[in-house]
Amino acid sequence: MRDDDEQPVAGNGLLHRRAFIRAGAGAIGSIGAAGALAATRPEWARTPGAAMRGYGAPSPFEDHVQRVGIAAQPGTTGSGASRTPLEHLEGTITPNGLVFERHHSGVPAIDPERHRLKIHGLVKRPLAFTMADLERYPRVTRTCFLECSGNSGAMAVSPEAPQRACGELHGLVSASEYTGIPLATLLDEAGVRETAAWVIAEGDDAARMSRSVPLSKAFDDALLVLYQNGERLRPENGYPLRLLLPGFEGNMSIKWLHRLELTAGPAMSRDETSKYSDLRPDGSALLFTFPMAVKSVITTPSPGLGPLDRGTWEISGLAWSGHGRIRRVAVSADGGGSWTDARLEAPVRDKCLTRFRAAWRWDGRPAVLMSRAVDDAGHVQPDRTTWLDHHGARSFYHYNAIQSWAISPDGTVRNVYA
Ligand SMILES: Nc1nc2c(c(=O)[nH]1)N[C@H]1C(S)=C(S)[C@@H](COP(=O)(O)O)O[C@H]1N2
Ligand SMILES: [Mo]
Numbered sequence: 001m002r003d004d005d006e007q008p009v010a011g012n013g014l015l016h017r018r019a020f021i022r023a024g025a026g027a028i029g030s031i032g033a034a035g036a037l038a039a040t041r042p043e044w045a046r047t048p049g050a051a052m053r054g055y056g057a058p059s060p061f062e063d064h065v066q067r068v069g070i071a072a073q074p075g076t077t078g079s080g081a082s083r084t085p086l087e088h089l090e091g092t093i094t095p096n097g098l099v100f101e102r103h104h105s106g107v108p109a110i111d112p113e114r115h116r117l118k119i120h121g122l123v124k125r126p127l128a129f130t131m132a133d134l135e136r137y138p139r140v141t142r143t144c145f146l147e148c149s150g151n152s153g154a155m156a157v158s159p160e161a162p163q164r165a166c167g168e169l170h171g172l173v174s175a176s177e178y179t180g181i182p183l184a185t186l187l188d189e190a191g192v193r194e195t196a197a198w199v200i201a202e203g204d205d206a207a208r209m210s211r212s213v214p215l216s217k218a219f220d221d222a223l224l225v226l227y228q229n230g231e232r233l234r235p236e237n238g239y240p241l242r243l244l245l246p247g248f249e250g251n252m253s254i255k256w257l258h259r260l261e262l263t264a265g266p267a268m269s270r271d272e273t274s275k276y277s278d279l280r281p282d283g284s285a286l287l288f289t290f291p292m293a294v295k296s297v298i299t300t301p302s303p304g305l306g307p308l309d310r311g312t313w314e315i316s317g318l319a320w321s322g323h324g325r326i327r328r329v330a331v332s333a334d335g336g337g338s339w340t341d342a343r344l345e346a347p348v349r350d351k352c353l354t355r356f357r358a359a360w361r362w363d364g365r366p367a368v369l370m371s372r373a374v375d376d377a378g379h380v381q382p383d384r385t386t387w388l389d390h391h392g393a394r395s396f397y398h399y400n401a402i403q404s405w406a407i408s409p410d411g412t413v414r415n416v417y418a
Pocket of ligand 2 (some may be wrong): 102147148149150250251
């Protein structure tokens with residue numbers, strides 16, 4: 001341990017990690033008066049505990065960890081979203097019960113026995129598969145993020161920084177281990193005709209959501225998903241079959257998938273024209289924006305967790321990019337005046353959430369925490385002004401600007417535009 005380990009490496013107290021380990025051990029955990037071993041056993045250790053159960057659930061003491069911002073748009077048949085409470089989670093995999101949901105007409109109750117997947121259009125052999133048929137194909141597992149392109153959109157359109165928990169602002173993103181059949185396998189079996197350039201994927205929900213997927217993506221890493229985090233897809237995430245397009249905007253990963261049509265051109269469906277297309281400053285709209293841009297957010301500390309105490313902390317957050325792997329995340333505690341590299345936790349996966357960590361000592365003075373991610377394609381997360389200059393005031397989708405959390409002397413954490 002060198003003496004200079006505890007000297008800040010950047011303005012406002014960002015520390016060497018070695019210093020954090022030492023300070024952390026000294027701060028808490030010593031057996032003092034309050035922590036002395038109790039003379040009598042606590043009640044849970046005096047009698048045998050509960051019995052086994054068929055399907056587990058979190059501790060009742062963790063009841064406060066719920067999906068947040070659950071809202072269906074009034075006057076619709078179940079169009080709305082729920083968000084992942086990012087500030088309450090660790091690591092990078094989202095538990096299935098907390099994966100955000102986005103539905104355009106509620107969650108259909110699909111009977112797998114009666115469900116079919118059809119492949120037709122510009123193919124040599126139109127095919128229809130039962131779920132039992134699909135059981136027979138070789139599977140692959142892929143860990144990646146899924147983000148709604150509307151995620152964080154409140155920051156694009158609100159003149160004042162909205163005061164909500166981290167997950168309510170940024171929780172339309174999750175990461176899972178998905179298992180299924182490469183789409184290429186079934187396309188090869190159907191025999192794609194030379195004139196085909198697109199696949200139209202359609203869901204079997206009442207919204208009949210459909211999106212056009214370029215054939216290059218369909219043959220690259222598109223997956224027909226059966227399992228999420230080891231178990232069958234949950235109904236809200238597309239049971240019994242969904243499409244997954246790693247790195248692309250979440251909307252294109254069609255849930256409750258029942259039809260794939262090979263075509264020469266895109267369908268120009270509702271959800272790729274009037275919705276999910278990006279307005280530019282001059283009022284024109286970009287036709288398609290498929291990959292999600294490089295982005296990061298600090299989840300600890302953040303609004304939604306209690307006020308902060310002075311002392312040594314681990315800043316922790318998530319970074320991701322639809323273009324590839326995260327190469328670097330820099331963090332600042334003085335509103336972007338100075339930056340230091342955060343530690344990226346292995347494995348740093350392609351198109352997946354990556355956890356970053358940095359040691360910080362808060363001395364009680366006002367501070368502004370920020371994180372800035374860079375991906376291996378060289379994309380750098382922009383600040384909010386740069387994002388707005390590029391996208392214009394009426395843009396909403398694909399907001400990826402640097403998030404700033406201001407810490408007041410009383411320890412309150414607030415969303416600010418800095
Ligand atoms: N059939 C169908 N697929 C759909 C949707 C839908 O409403 N219907 N919503 C899309 C949107 S906008 C997103 S962001 C993702 C959300 O996936 P999740 O609910 O598993 O998080 O599913 C996409 N696939
Ligand atoms: Mo979405």
